[in-house]
Amino acid sequence: MDRRLHALLLNAAVAAATLASPGTARAEDPVGASPGTPQVVEPRVARREVKAPAIDTENFEGGLFVGTVSIEDFGSSLLYGARIAYHFTEDVFAEATLGSAKAGNTSYEDLSGSAQLLTDSERQYTYYDLALGWNALPGESFFGSRRAMPSAVYFTLGAGSTRFGGDDHFTVTLGSGYRLLMNDWLAAHLDVRNQMFDSDLLGKDKLTQNLQFSIGLTAFF
Amino acid sequence: MHRVVVTACLLAGVLHAAPASASSAESVVVQDPYLELHSGPGRGFPVTQVVDRGASVELLRQRTDWIKVRTGRDHEGWVNRSQLERTLTGDGDEVRLPGPTAEARTEHRWEAGVGAGDFDGADVVTVAASYALNDSLYLRADVSQLFGEFSNGWLGTAGIGHIFMPQWRVSPFVGIGAGWVYVEPSATLVEAPSRSNQAAYAGAGLRGYLSNRFLLQAEYRQYLIFMDTNDNEVINAWTVGFTHFF
Numbered sequence: 001m002d003r004r005l006h007a008l009l010l011n012a013a014v015a016a017a018t019l020a021s022p023g024t025a026r027a028e029d030p031v032g033a034s035p036g037t038p039q040v041v042e043p044r045v046a047r048r049e050v051k052a053p054a055i056d057t058e059n060f061e062g063g064l065f066v067g068t069v070s071i072e073d074f075g076s077s078l079l080y081g082a083r084i085a086y087h088f089t090e091d092v093f094a095e096a097t098l099g100s101a102k103a104g105n106t107s108y109e110d111l112s113g114s115a116q117l118l119t120d121s122e123r124q125y126t127y128y129d130l131a132l133g134w135n136a137l138p139g140e141s142f143f144g145s146r147r148a149m150p151s152a153v154y155f156t157l158g159a160g161s162t163r164f165g166g167d168d169h170f171t172v173t174l175g176s177g178y179r180l181l182m183n184d185w186l187a188a189h190l191d192v193r194n195q196m197f198d199s200d201l202l203g204k205d206k207l208t209q210n211l212q213f214s215i216g217l218t219a220f221f
Numbered sequence: 222m223h224r225v226v227v228t229a230c231l232l233a234g235v236l237h238a239a240p241a242s243a244s245s246a247e248s249v250v251v252q253d254p255y256l257e258l259h260s261g262p263g264r265g266f267p268v269t270q271v272v273d274r275g276a277s278v279e280l281l282r283q284r285t286d287w288i289k290v291r292t293g294r295d296h297e298g299w300v301n302r303s304q305l306e307r308t309l310t311g312d313g314d315e316v317r318l319p320g321p322t323a324e325a326r327t328e329h330r331w332e333a334g335v336g337a338g339d340f341d342g343a344d345v346v347t348v349a350a351s352y353a354l355n356d357s358l359y360l361r362a363d364v365s366q367l368f369g370e371f372s373n374g375w376l377g378t379a380g381i382g383h384i385f386m387p388q389w390r391v392s393p394f395v396g397i398g399a400g401w402v403y404v405e406p407s408a409t410l411v412e413a414p415s416r417s418n419q420a421a422y423a424g425a426g427l428r429g430y431l432s433n434r435f436l437l438q439a440e441y442r443q444y445l446i447f448m449d450t451n452d453n454e455v456i457n458a459w460t461v462g463f464t465h466f467f
Contacts, residue, residue, distance in 0.1 A: 054247055056282045088435045088465060090263045090285050094335070130335040130346065132463060138263045150261035159337035159346050161366050167407055170344035170368035181261075184282060184289065220284065 058185065058220040061085040061093075065189065067214025071125055071164070073202060075104035079212055085133070093133045095156060099212075101125040103164065106202075117201070122166045127195065129173045131158025141180055150181045162197050162210075169197035179218075189216040247280045249316050252307040258298025262287035270296045280305075327356045327387045329466040334438060336462020340376070343369035347460050357384045361396065367404070374404035378422060391429035394440075398422055402446060419447045428464070436464050 062084040069079040081099030088094065103123040109115055137153035156175040161168050175193035182188060195210040251274050258270040262284045270292065272278055278290040278300075287299045305316075336347045345368070351361035359382050367374040380398015398421070405415035426440030439461045446454040 055280045055288065058282055058284050086465070087285050089432055090287065092432075092435065094463070094465065130348070135263075138261075138265055140261060140266065148260065150263070150266070159335075161346060161368070168366070168368060168373045170346065 059087045061087065061187065061218045061220050063187075063189070063216055063218030065099075065191065065214040065216030067191070067212055067216075069099075069101045069125070069195075069210060069212035071101065071103045071210050072199075072208035073106050074123075075106075077101040077104055077125070079214060081214075083216070083218070085218070090138070091135050093135070093154075095129075095131045095133050095158070097127075097129040097131070097158075097160075099127050099129075118165055122164075125162065125164045127160060127162040127171060129158040129160035129171065129195075131156040131160075131173060131175070135179075152179045153177070154179065156193075162195060165199065165201045167199075169199060171195050171197040185220045187218045187220070189214075189218060191216065247316075248277050249280060249305070250277050251275065251305075253304050256290070256300050256304050258290065258292070258296065258300060259287075260298065262289070262299045264301070266299065270298050329353065329434075332359075332464050332466040334462050334464030336438065336440075336460040338458065338460030338462075340365070340367050340369075340444075340458040341456040343367045343372075343374075345376075345458065345460060347462065349462075349464075351382070356387050358382070359384070361398070363400075367402075369404075369407075372404050372406045374402060376400065376402045376420070378420065380422070384428070391427060393425065393427055395425045396423070396440075396442075402444075416449075418449075421445050421447075422458075431463075434466055436466075438462055438464050 066080045070076045079101040083097040085095040133156040135152040135154045140148045141151040158173040162171040173195045177191040180188045191214045193212045199208045256272040257268045259266040281289040286302045291297045332351045347365040349363040351359045353359045362379045365376040378398045378400030382396030384394045386392040402420045403417045406413040422442045422444045424442030428438040430436045441459045444456040
């Protein structure tokens with residue numbers, strides 16, 4: 001009891017002393033600084049100018065592609081288009097694609113001779129696709145023993161719209177590609193995509209698979 | 222001695238850069254213990270050179286988190302931004318390389334994103350952009366294309382939203398807005414008139430950061446379509462997408 005009272009009084013005394021002393025002097029200060037003592041160490045806050053370097057940031061990639069698309073029931077056609085990508089990280093990118101092709105005839109149209117299922121404008125196959133891509137297998141490709149170029153095999157998953165047969169179709173696109181950087185800013189692409197959408201053009205509602213194969217050139221900017 | 226080296230590097234850089242490109246590359250002095258120069262802009266590319274502290278390197282270009290540099294001895298390679306965060310200019314000023322920081326989560330202004338989902342049975346593709354008024358309040362505009370079984374359409378809305386915990390890795394948000402919906406019947410069906418109506422929505426969702434600048438977002442919205450008849454139409458919609466901020 002006595003000792004507890006003693007400790008309590010001691011604590012109170014220390015607390016009072018701490019409160020009474022001005023800001024800089026602390027109870028555990030070995031120097032025992034009294035009020036009015038000038039600060040021994042003056043902090044040198046040197047304000048440095050932070051500079052953003054004039055560096056060329058190249059996260060966009062844009063270019064053109066050409067290839068072939070096999071439009072289900074309508075044969076294979078020449079495909080061409082443009083794409084733009086934005087690279088979030090070294091692994092992930094977003095890609096917007098616009099493409100166009102002109103569908104051919106169905107087997108039925110060819111065999112019957114004259115019957116046409118679609119008008120000329122309805123045969124126009126145009127699409128856009130907004131996709132997320134993943135550089136799954138980055139690496140280098142070697143050409144002979146002297147040249148190594150950065151490359152990547154990537155996968156994409158996208159959603160968009162395909163206008164075909166006079167109607168817009170919600171389209172899910174699965175893709176895979178190979179990107180080869182020929183120098184710091186120019187890349188060549190080999191792409192395979194499968195565009196899937198529901199269509200009732202031939203009377204019955206079905207999921208069509210429209211495979212495309214393309215080569216392309218893009219520039220980083 | 223140090224200054225002589227830096228000056229020599231700068232001079233060499235200027236002389237070397239001249240034929241390649243007109244823009245003069247920025248030169249910085251390495252402050253990290255060492256820099257690892259990779260053969261390509263990715264963590265898996267082999268390290269081909271190492272540059273010590275105090276050496277000067279030229280910054281040539283940046284791709285995502287990788288910066289292509291040229292050393293005083295004319296070696297080129299890609300360095301991760303994290304190794305170049307503490308560098309100085311030849312004059313001793315600090316250099317900050319552009320790129321995402323954790324603070325950017327609450328400091329950024331512009332966001333852009335895409336998504337896909339369901340609009341009362343119809344498929345929907347959405348593109349959105351938003352502008353932050355402060356840490357948690359933002360203005361947002363969306364344009365969506367709708368693909369229904371019997372009709373297609375477009376939906377455009379503008380609204381305001383609130384992010385509850387912008388500094389959290391995953392945060393809930395709410396939003397309200399208004400706009401227009403345009404619906405036209407599918408071409409393979411008999412002719413029916415297309416129509417355009419005003420719409421309003423209230424929504425809620427979750428957003429989570431996958432990296433410092435990239436987030437996934439899932440949102441549920443209830444739309445009220447103001448019809449010409451007395452009955453207004455209520456539509457439930459959800460979308461899942463990704464967003465990037467600048």
